[in-house]
Amino acid sequence: MKTNIKLLLLIAAFLMTLVSIRPVMAQDTTPAVSDDQVNEVAQDLYCPVCENTPLDVCPTKACTQWRELIREKIALGWSEQQIKQYFAEQYGGQVLAVPPRRGLNWIVYVLPPLVVLGAVFLAVNIVKRSRKPVKSQTEDSSLPSSAAPGTVLDQIEKDLQKEE
Amino acid sequence: MIANIGFGVLVITLVTSLIAVITAVYGVTSKTRAMLETSRLAALSTFPLLSISIAVLIVLLLSGNFEYVYVYQTTSLSMPVYLKIAALWGGQQGSLLFWCWLLSGFTFIVLIRKWKQDRDLLPWVIVVTNITIFFFTLLVLFFENPFLKYYIMYNGEIITSLFQPFHAIAADPTDGSGLNPLLRHFGMVVHPPMLYLGFVGFIIPFAYAIAALIEGRTDDHWLKATRKWSLTAWLFLSLGLVLGSRWAYDVLGWGGYWSWDPVEISAFMPWLTGTAYLHSMVMQDKRGLFKHWNIALIILTFCLVIFGTFLTRSGLFSSVHAFSESELGPAFFIFITVMFIASLGLLLYRWSSLSSGYQIKSFFSRESAFLYNNLLFIAIFAICLLGVIFPILSELFTGQQVTVGPQFYESAAGPLFALLLLLMGIVPLTAWSTSTARNLGKSIWKPALVSLTFPIAALILGAHRWVAVLAIWLAALVICVTLYDYIRSIRLRAASQHESIGKAFITLTSRNRRRYGGYIIHVGVALMGVGIIGIEFFQTQTQSMVKQGETLELSGYTVTYNNLEITDTPDGRNVAEAEMTITRDGRDLKVVYPRIDYYYDSDQAVTVPGLRTTLADDLYIILVDWEPVTSEGATFKVFRNPLMNWFWIGSIVAVLGTLLALWPSRERKSIQKEPA
Numbered sequence: 001m002k003t004n005i006k007l008l009l010l011i012a013a014f015l016m017t018l019v020s021i022r023p024v025m026a027q028d029t030t031p032a033v034s035d036d037q038v039n040e041v042a043q044d045l046y047c048p049v050c051e052n053t054p055l056d057v058c059p060t061k062a063c064t065q066w067r068e069l070i071r072e073k074i075a076l077g078w079s080e081q082q083i084k085q086y087f088a089e090q091y092g093g094q095v096l097a098v099p100p101r102r103g104l105n106w107i108v109y110v111l112p113p114l115v116v117l118g119a120v121f122l123a124v125n126i127v128k129r130s131r132k133p134v135k136s137q138t139e140d141s142s143l144p145s146s147a148a149p150g151t152v153l154d155q156i157e158k159d160l161q162k163e164e
Numbered sequence: 165m166i167a168n169i170g171f172g173v174l175v176i177t178l179v180t181s182l183i184a185v186i187t188a189v190y191g192v193t194s195k196t197r198a199m200l201e202t203s204r205l206a207a208l209s210t211f212p213l214l215s216i217s218i219a220v221l222i223v224l225l226l227s228g229n230f231e232y233v234y235v236y237q238t239t240s241l242s243m244p245v246y247l248k249i250a251a252l253w254g255g256q257q258g259s260l261l262f263w264c265w266l267l268s269g270f271t272f273i274v275l276i277r278k279w280k281q282d283r284d285l286l287p288w289v290i291v292v293t294n295i296t297i298f299f300f301t302l303l304v305l306f307f308e309n310p311f312l313k314y315y316i317m318y319n320g321e322i323i324t325s326l327f328q329p330f331h332a333i334a335a336d337p338t339d340g341s342g343l344n345p346l347l348r349h350f351g352m353v354v355h356p357p358m359l360y361l362g363f364v365g366f367i368i369p370f371a372y373a374i375a376a377l378i379e380g381r382t383d384d385h386w387l388k389a390t391r392k393w394s395l396t397a398w399l400f401l402s403l404g405l406v407l408g409s410r411w412a413y414d415v416l417g418w419g420g421y422w423s424w425d426p427v428e429i430s431a432f433m434p435w436l437t438g439t440a441y442l443h444s445m446v447m448q449d450k451r452g453l454f455k456h457w458n459i460a461l462i463i464l465t466f467c468l469v470i471f472g473t474f475l476t477r478s479g480l481f482s483s484v485h486a487f488s489e490s491e492l493g494p495a496f497f498i499f500i501t502v503m504f505i506a507s508l509g510l511l512l513y514r515w516s517s518l519s520s521g522y523q524i525k526s527f528f529s530r531e532s533a534f535l536y537n538n539l540l541f542i543a544i545f546a547i548c549l550l551g552v553i554f555p556i557l558s559e560l561f562t563g564q565q566v567t568v569g570p571q572f573y574e575s576a577a578g579p580l581f582a583l584l585l586l587l588m589g590i591v592p593l594t595a596w597s598t599s600t601a602r603n604l605g606k607s608i609w610k611p612a613l614v615s616l617t618f619p620i621a622a623l624i625l626g627a628h629r630w631v632a633v634l635a636i637w638l639a640a641l642v643i644c645v646t647l648y649d650y651i652r653s654i655r656l657r658a659a660s661q662h663e664s665i666g667k668a669f670i671t672l673t674s675r676n677r678r679r680y681g682g683y684i685i686h687v688g689v690a691l692m693g694v695g696i697i698g699i700e701f702f703q704t705q706t707q708s709m710v711k712q713g714e715t716l717e718l719s720g721y722t723v724t725y726n727n728l729e730i731t732d733t734p735d736g737r738n739v740a741e742a743e744m745t746i747t748r749d750g751r752d753l754k755v756v757y758p759r760i761d762y763y764y765d766s767d768q769a770v771t772v773p774g775l776r777t778t779l780a781d782d783l784y785i786i787l788v789d790w791e792p793v794t795s796e797g798a799t800f801k802v803f804r805n806p807l808m809n810w811f812w813i814g815s816i817v818a819v820l821g822t823l824l825a826l827w828p829s830r831e832r833k834s835i836q837k838e839p840a
Contacts, residue, residue: 035707035799046567052425054569057418059769064789097569099554104562108554112576115546119539127532130524 033074041070041080048091055095167232167311170220171326174261174305177213177268180206181298188287188294200287204275207290210297211272214265221258221310225251230337233324234258234310240342240765242736247343250353254343257310259356263473264300266364267293274368274393282389288375289368296367299499307491342736342765351411359404359431363469365397366438370466370507373459377510382517387448387458392826394462398442399822401435406815417771417786419803420699421811424570426552430472433548437465440541447534451596455518456511457538463507470500475552528604530594533587540584547576574700582638585693588686589615589641592649611648615640632701639697642690646683673824681825688818695811698781707788707801719804721783722747726755728790728798738762742787742798746776758787758800782808 042056047063055063055070066087073083087095099105184206191199221234225248230236238251238258253259271293279286304310312324314335322335346352369390376386408428409421422428441461447453474496524531551568558566593607618640619633627633658668673680706718716723726743733739741759745752756774763770774785782805790798 035709035801036705039705039707039801044571046569052423052567054418054423059417059771092565094555094565094567097567098571099558099566099568104558105566107557108550108568108572111550112547115543115550116580119543123532123536123539126535127524127527 033071037074038067038071041074041083042067044080044097045070045084045087046095046097048087048095051094054097166220166223167229167313170217170224171305171309171311173213173216173220174301177210177217178298178301178305180209180213181294181301184210184294185291185298188290192287203287203290204279207294208272208275210294211265211268214261214268214301217261218252218265221261222249222252225249228340230340231313231335232310233312233314236314236337236340238340238343240340240736242734242765243342243348244735246353247348250347251343253356253360254347254352255310257304257308259360260300260304260308261310262357263360263364264297264304266360267300267367268297270364270368271297278389282372282385284379285372285375285381285386285389288378289371292371292374293367299495303492303495307495339765342763345761345763345766345768345770346415348770349411349415351407351414355404355407355411357404358400358407362397362399362401362404362438363434363473365393365400366434366462366465366469368393368397369441370462373462374507374510377459377507377514380514380517382455382514384448384452387445391445391449394438394442394445395822395826398435398438399819399826401431401438402815402822403819405431405435406812410812415770415772417773419703419705419773419784419786419801419805421808424551424573426555427476429548429552429573430468430475433545433552434465434468434472436541436545436548437461437468440538440545441465443534443537443541447531451531452520453524453531454534454538455520456515459511459518461538463504463511466507467500467504470496470503474500525597526599528594528599528601530591530596530599533591533594537584537587537591540580540587544577544580544584547573547580551576582635585635585638585642585690588689589638589645592645592683592686608645611644612641614648615644627702629701632697635693635697635701639690639693642693643687646686646690650680650683675829677827677829678825681821681823681827684821684824685818686821688814688816688821691810691814691817693814695808695814698807698810699805702806703803705801705803707799709789709797709799711797716800716802718783718802720748721753721802721804723783723785723800723802725798725800728787736764738764740787740790742774742790742800744774744785744800746783746785756783756785758785760787777809779807779809781806 039056043054045055045066047053047055047058047060047066049062050058050060053063055066070083073086078086084096088100093100099108101109184203187199187206188203190196191201191203224232224235225239226245228235228239228241230239234255234257238255239248243251251258253262271290274289274293275286282289309326312326313328314337315323315325315329315332316335317323317329318331323329323332325332328334369386372386372390376382408431412418412423413421416423441458444454444458444461448455448458474493524535526532551572554568555566558564589612590604590608593611594604595607615637619637622633622636627636653672654665654668657663657672658665661668661671663671704719706716708716710716710725712725712727714725716725724745724747726745728740728742730738730740739759739761741757744756744758746754746756754776756776758774759772761770761772762768771786774787776783782803784803784805786801786803788799788801
C-alpha cells in the first residue's frame with residue numbers, strides 16, 4: 001500500500017513538474033530576437049559610460065550586457081521608442097543620439113533652419129544692394145561677361161597670358 | 165642629463181620668443197633697424213632650439229628611458245622603431261611640443277624667404293607667430309612637460325618631478341605601458357602630422373593678415389603673398405582628415421570612416437572656413453571683392469585651429485582622438501579669447517579702408533556663385549559649431565548631459581552639402597559680371613542632360629530613395645560639367661592655335677594650373693561624394709553567431725566561417741583571427757581574416773576588420789566575439805559598403821589637383837632667378 005502511495009506521489013510530482021515546465025517550453029517556441037534586431041535599436045543609443053560611442057559598436061562588457069537588455073525588452077514586445085525611453089530614464093538623456101525635444105534642447109532643432117534662412121537673407125541682400133549702379137566700379141576687361149564660345153576662347157587665351 | 169638639455173632649451177626658447185616679440189614691436193615703433201634685426205634672429209633661433217628639444221625627446225623615446233613619464237606612457241620595448249618615433253605626437257606633452265616645433269619651422273621658412281620682400285609686414289608676422297610659440301612653449305614647460313621623471317619617495321609613493329626631490333630615489337621601470345593600441349597603425353604615423361601641418365600652416369596667412377591690418381596695408385599683397393601657404397595648409401589639413409578617416413575605417417571597427425565625433429568635427433571646422441577662404445581669395449584676387457570677408461575668414465580659421473587643439477586637450481570630450489584630461493583648458497580659453505578680440509578689433513579699426521569698389525551685378529554671375537559658396541560653408545560651420553558646443557551649454561545651464569549624434573549633422577548639414585555640389589556643378593559655366601538664368605541654362609544644358617543618365621541608371625539598378633538619386637545626379641553634374649568645360653576649352657584652344665588635342669591639353673593645364681588644379685579638385689570631391697552617397701544611403705549590415713562551416717548572407721554575398729586561431733605574438737599581442745571565405749553565386753571571391761588584437765601591456769583590444777574591396781563595394785567583416793575554449797562558434801558583423809572605394813580614389817584625385825595648383829609657375833621661377 002505504502003509503495004502504491006509513493007508511486008502515486010511520484011506520478012503526481014512528475015505531472016506537476018510537466019505542468020510547471022510547459023510555460024518554459026512555450027517561451028522556447030517564441031521566435032528568438034536576432035542580433036540585427038538588437039542592433040537596429042542599439043545603433044540609435046549611445047553607451048552611457050564610453051562617451052560618444054554608439055551602443056551597437058561599443059566593445060565593452062557593460063555594453064554587451066546593455067545589448068542583451070535590449071534583446072530581452074524586444075522579446076517582451078517593447079517598441080523601439082519604449083526601449084529608448086527606458087534607457088533615457090535609467091541612464092540619462094545622453095544615451096539618446098539626439099537631444100529630446102524639450103526646453104533648451106529646442107536650440108538644436110530651431111537654430112540650423114535659422115542659420116540657413118539667415119544665409120539666404122544675406123545672399124539676397126548683398127547681391128540686391130550690389131546691383132545698384134556705382135560709378136566708381138572698375139571693370140576687369142580680362143574677364144568676359146558671357147559664356148559664349150567666342151568669349152570662352154578669349155577667356156582661355158587671356159588666362160594663359162596672365163599666367164605667363 | 166640629456167633630458168635636462170631638452171628642458172633647458174625649452175626655457176631658452178620661451179625667452180627667445182618673448183625677445184622676438186618685444187624687439188619687433190619696439191623696432192617698428194621706434195624704427196630701429198638693429199632691433200628689427202635682433203627680432204629676426206631671435207625668431208629664427210626658435211626653430212633650431214625647438215629642434216634640439218624634439219631631438220632629445222626622440223632619443224629618449226628610442227632608447228627606452230622608461231624613468232621618463234612620457235616615454236613610459238607612450239612606448240614599450242615591444243614597439244617597432246617607427247611607432248616609437250610616432251609616439252612623439254602620440255601623447256599630450258609630445259604633441260604640444262611637436263605643434264610648437266612645426267610653427268617655429270614655418271616661421272623660419274617665411275623669414276628666410278620673405279624678409280627682403282616683405283620688410284614692412286614681417287616684424288608683425290614675427291609678433292603673431294612668436295606670441296603663439298611663446299604660448300605653446302609656456303604650456304609645454306609649465307603644464308605638460310615631456311621631460312618629467314618618476315621618483316619613489318621614502319614612504320613608497322611614486323611622484324613625477326623634473327628634478328630629484330629630497331629623500332627620493334629615481335624609479336627605473338623595465339618596460340613602458342606602450343602607445344594606445346588604437347594609435348599603433350600606419351595611419352596614426354601620418355594622420356596627426358598632416359593635421360598639425362594644416363593647422364599650423366593657416367597661422368602664416370593669419371599672421372600676414374594681422375600684419376597688413378596693423379600696417380594699414382589694405383591692398384591684396386598679404387593675400388597674394390600667402391596664397392600658396394594657404395593652399396598648402398589646406399592640402400595638409402585635407403590629407404589629415406582623409407588619413408584619419410582611413411585610420412578609423414581600418415582600426416576602429418564600426419564599419420564607417422566618419423562618426424561626427426566632436427573632436428573630428430573640431431578638425432573639420434577650420435577646414436570648412438579654410439575652404440571658404442580659399443574660394444573667396446579668388447574673388448579678391450580677380451575682382452577686389454570680399455576684402456573684409458577674407459580677413460574675417462582667416463581670423464576665424466586661426467581661432468578654430470586653436471579651438472580644435474583646445475578641444476582635443478581640454479578633457480571636455482571623451483573621444484578616441486582626445487588626449488587625457490588636463491589643466492590646459494583655461495589657458496587655451498584665455499588665449500583664444502584674447503587673440504579673437506584683438507584681431508576683430510583690428511579688423512573693425514580698418515573696416516572703412518577695406519571697402520571694395522566692385523559690385524556684384526547678377527544673381528547668376530560667378531561672383532554671386534562664390535558668395536553662395538562662402539555662405540554655405542559658413543552655414544555648415546555654424547551647424548557643426550552648434551553640435552559641438554551644445555552638450556557643454558546644456559550641462560552648464562541645465563545640468564543635463566546630452567549627445568548630439570550623426571543624425572543631427574546629417575539632417576541639418578546634409579542639404580547644404582547637396583547645395584554645395586550643385587554650385588560646384590554650375591560654377592565652371594557661369595559668366596563673370598552680368599549673367600542671367602537664360603545664359604546659364606544655355607551653357608549648362610548639354611552636360612546637365614548627360615549627367616541625368618547616372619540617376620536614371622541608379623533607378624534602373626534599384627535605387628529608390630529620392631534623396632540618394634538626387635545626390636547621385638548632383639555628383640554626376642559636377643563631373644560632367646567640369647569635364648565638359650575642360651574638353652571644350654581644349655578643343656577651342658586646339659582649333660584656334662592649330663595644335664593637336666594633346667598639346668592643347670598640356671598647354672592649358674600647365675599654364676593655368678590654378679584653374680585646372682581647381683577643376684581636378686572638384687572632380688575629386690565629387691568622386692568622394694559618390695563614396696559618401698554609397699555608404700550613407702546604401703550600406704547594409706548583418707550580425708549573427710555562426711558555427712564553423714556555417715554561413716552568413718548579406719546582399720547576395722555568402723560569408724563562410726572556416727576557423728579561428730588564437731596565438732600570442734612576439735610583440736606582446738594576443739591575436740584571435742578568424743578565417744572567412746567570401747563567395748557570390750557559388751564563386752569564391754576572397755578569404756579574409758578579421759581579428760581582435762589584445763595588447764597585454766595596455767590591457768586594450770583592437771578590432772581589425774577583414775576587408776574585400778572593389779570599385780563596386782566593400783565587404784567589411786568584424787569579429788565581434790567567440791565561444792571561449794572551443795572557438796567553435798563566433799559572432800561576426802558584416803557590412804556591405806557600396807562605392808566606398810570612390811571616396812579614397814576621389815581624395816587622391818583632389819590631392820593631385822591641389823599639387824597641380826601649387827606647382828610653381830615658370831614666371832615664378834624666372835623671378836627667383838633674377839638678381840635682388
